[in-house]
Amino acid sequence: MKKTLALFDFDGTITSKDTLFEIAKFSTSKTLYWVKILSLLPIFFLMKIGIIPKSKGKETFLWVFFHGLNEETFNALCFEFCLEKLPMLLRPKAINKISELQKKNTDIYIVSASPQNWIIPWAKQLNINVLSTQLDFSNSSFTGKIKNENVNYEEKVKIIQRNIDLSQYNEILAFGDTKGDIPMLNLASSSHFRPFE
Incomplete structure (x- = not known):
């Protein structure tokens, strides 16, 4: 029996903006x-010229905005973000494509560098699986670090291969919008770069 797998990047593919910056805005006052953000400009510059890796830059960003936040409080903030802000960031063409694939009984996964905390609450509503960056909490407080990778x-590609038996699929679709998605797009039998813009 033919089975199809669809792999979606999240930020910029399903959404129109980077949700890391959007949830940071949502979490605090505009001022x-x-x-x-101004305090982070040196970090952004060092990332741009390749002095520090993007993962370390992301950890610094997360630390500045969310360090020490209680896990329950942080997850409640993420849930609220999914209810109030995320719907306005979704690309209609992407949501239509997901709906179309679900009608064909396609297995759908979001594979994202963004933390799962503000993807899963939304994805659960649509019965979509999530493979995403995890954050590190110690004694129920956010350390400002990424857990694992x-x-x-x-x-x-590594997280896909660890969690999905690709041999059971006759067709693999992948959707992405940046260089960070290219390895995932190369894994697919049918790849789509910036298809919803």
């Missing part, structure tokens, strides 16, 4: 948001 570039 404090820009104060924190940042799910981007080759890490996308």
Whole structure:
């Protein structure tokens, strides 16, 4: 029996904006948001010129905005973000494609570098699986660190291969929008780069 797997990047593919910055805005006042962003400009510059890896830059960003936040409080914030803000960021063409694939009984996974905390609450509503970056909590408080690996570039392929038996699929579709998605797109039998813009 023929089975199809669909792999979707999240930020920029399903959404129109980077949700890391959007949830940071959502979590604080406009003034404090820009104060924190300005403090991060040296980090952004060092990432741009390749002095520090993107994963370390992301950890610094997360630490500045969410360090020490209680896990329950953080997850409640993420849930609220999914209810109030995320619907306005979704690309209609992407949602239509997901709906179309679900009608064909396609197995759908979101594979994202963004933390699962603000993807899973939304994805659960649509019965979509999530393979995504995990955050590190110690004594129920966010350490500001990523747990294991940042799910981007080759890490996308690794987490797919660890969690999905690809041999059971006759067709693998992949949808992405950045260089970080290329390894996942190369894994697929049918790849789609920026198809919903």
